[in-house]
Amino acid sequence: MYDVVVVGAGIEGSATAYNLAKNGEKTLLLEQFPLPHSRGSSHGQSRITRVEYGEDDHYAVMMKEGGKLWRSLERESGTSLLVNCGCLSVSKQGNSYMKATISSLSRNGIKYDILTPGDLRDRYPMLSLPPDYVGVFDYSGGVLRADKALRAFQTLFVKHGGELRDGEEVTGILPGSDVTIVTSQGEYRARKVVLTLGPWAPKFLPKLGINLPLETVLILVLYWKEKKDGEFSAGRFPAFRNIRENGGVYALPSLEYPGHAKVCYHDGPETDPDSRDMAYTGRILSTMKSYVREHLPSLQDTPSIVESCMYTNTPDKQFILDRHPIHRNIIIGAGFSGHGFKLAPVVGKILSELAMDKTPSYDLTPCRIDRFSSTKARM
Numbered sequence: 576m577y578d579v580v581v582v583g584a585g586i587e588g589s590a591t592a593y594n595l596a597k598n599g600e601k602t603l604l605l606e607q608f609p610l611p612h613s614r615g616s617s618h619g620q621s622r623i624t625r626v627e628y629g630e631d632d633h634y635a636v637m638m639k640e641g642g643k644l645w646r647s648l649e650r651e652s653g654t655s656l657l658v659n660c661g662c663l664s665v666s667k668q669g670n671s672y673m674k675a676t677i678s679s680l681s682r683n684g685i686k687y688d689i690l691t692p693g694d695l696r697d698r699y700p701m702l703s704l705p706p707d708y709v710g711v712f713d714y715s716g717g718v719l720r721a722d723k724a725l726r727a728f729q730t731l732f733v734k735h736g737g738e739l740r741d742g743e744e745v746t747g748i749l750p751g752s753d754v755t756i757v758t759s760q761g762e763y764r765a766r767k768v769v770l771t772l773g774p775w776a777p778k779f780l781p782k783l784g785i786n787l788p789l790e791t792v793l794i795l796v797l798y799w800k801e802k803k804d805g806e807f808s809a810g811r812f813p814a815f816r817n818i819r820e821n822g823g824v825y826a827l828p829s830l831e832y833p834g835h836a837k838v839c840y841h842d843g844p845e846t847d848p849d850s851r852d853m854a855y856t857g858r859i860l861s862t863m864k865s866y867v868r869e870h871l872p873s874l875q876d877t878p879s880i881v882e883s884c885m886y887t888n889t890p891d892k893q894f895i896l897d898r899h900p901i902h903r904n905i906i907i908g909a910g911f912s913g914h915g916f917k918l919a920p921v922v923g924k925i926l927s928e929l930a931m932d933k934t935p936s937y938d939l940t941p942c943r944i945d946r947f948s949s950t951k952a953r954m
């Protein structure tokens with residue numbers, strides 16, 4: 576009998592399990608694949624972090640604590656997890672998201688610069704942006720070393736007394752005052768269950784009577800070679816986001832594969848996580864080749880390395896952090912919509928609070944299940 580079983584050892588489940596074990600809860604973390612794996616959403620070496628959050632100020636507020644929690648994880652694990660190269664967001668002058676970003680940064684007391692088209696040209700000669708583009712540089716932003724962060728949460732979870740079983744798929748959940756968790760290898764019982772299933776959430780949750788409007792999309796992770804050595808190193812090039820109406824693009828400095836910057840399209844074709852790479856990606860690839868040719872001419876215009884990852888999107892791109900509408904001892908963390916990594920320490924704290932029947936540290940109204948009017952749990 577466990578206090579809590581967490582299903583899914585991606586970044587959100589691992590952060591939750593870590594928080595539970597640290598709070599003395601007898602916790603089991605179950606993962607369907609042998610770890611580490613590259614089948615979900617949390618693999619790879621890098622993710623952008625930033626406090627600025629446009630219109631979604633509630634995430635900016637969470638990120639103020641998120642930054643501190645990442646630093647504390649660095650100290651506890653003795654691992655460097657953050658590269659403080661800042662985060663530059665650019666868009667056409669007058670863009671409403673950029674205006675909201677600036678007021679969110681001011682309101683939250685975060686240091687930032689507003690960059691004119693001339694400033695952008697002077698500071699970032701490797702960018703070739705339209706003449707009406709402006710930028711905001713968030714000094715608190717940068718790059719998270721994703722694979723190291725995931726390992727840190729899992730290692731510390733075990734160090735705090737947690738039990739981690741990988742290569743064990745959860746095939747069924749039997750609700751009740753105690754929950755039975757049926758796996759490919761046996762059965763467990765727990766007072767609470769946290770489901771952090773990533774792209775498998777829309778396939779699994781209907782078994783528990785919940786049909787959420789989640790869409791799983793394939794994201795191409797593209798690495799482009801620098802034409803001039805070191806031009807995209809973290810000292811010269813920051814984390815970068817181009818806010819565009821016809822599909823956002825983001826880039827990271829050359830921290831992973833020497834001499835290669837990572838530049839990706841912030842969307843992709845719908846896919847099934849069990850046959851992820853079967854989705855057609857030709858259109859994304861050609862869009863990105865044109866983008867790099869036009870706006871990042873210091874990179875070669877064909878990617879040298881192509882990897883795959885998945886987003887699990889909600890229609891409003893807000894997370895789902897809530898209890899099951901009927902079975903209140905089943906807690907769900909899902910729909911992280913391509914921006915959940917940086918917030919994982921806070922998500923882990925919130926989901927663990929729900930599992931421990933504590934009042935959550937944040938107002939979870941935007942993340943409630945009942946915001947989807949058509950989503951009704953079947954009795």
Ligand SMILES: Cc1cc2nc3c(=O)[nH]c(=O)nc-3n(C[C@H](O)[C@H](O)[C@H](O)COP(=O)(O)OP(=O)(O)OC[C@H]3O[C@@H](n4cnc5c(N)ncnc54)[C@H](O)[C@@H]3O)c2cc1C
Pocket residue numbers: 582583584585586587588605606607608614615616617618621622623624743744745746771772773774775776779794795796839883884885886908909911912913914915916917918
């Ligand atoms: C290319 C890419 C770039 C991104 N960039 C950023 C960024 O710059 N900044 C940012 O903040 N976020 C970013 N994100 C988003 C972020 O990485 C995700 O929001 C986050 O990783 C989601 O984690 P998760 O734990 O929900 O899902 P996952 O990592 O997929 O974890 C879910 C786990 O559950 C397991 N599982 C599922 N079903 C079962 C079952 N039945 N039994 C047992 N185990 C099961 C899966 O195997 C998986 O390991 C990016 C995502 C991608 C794909």
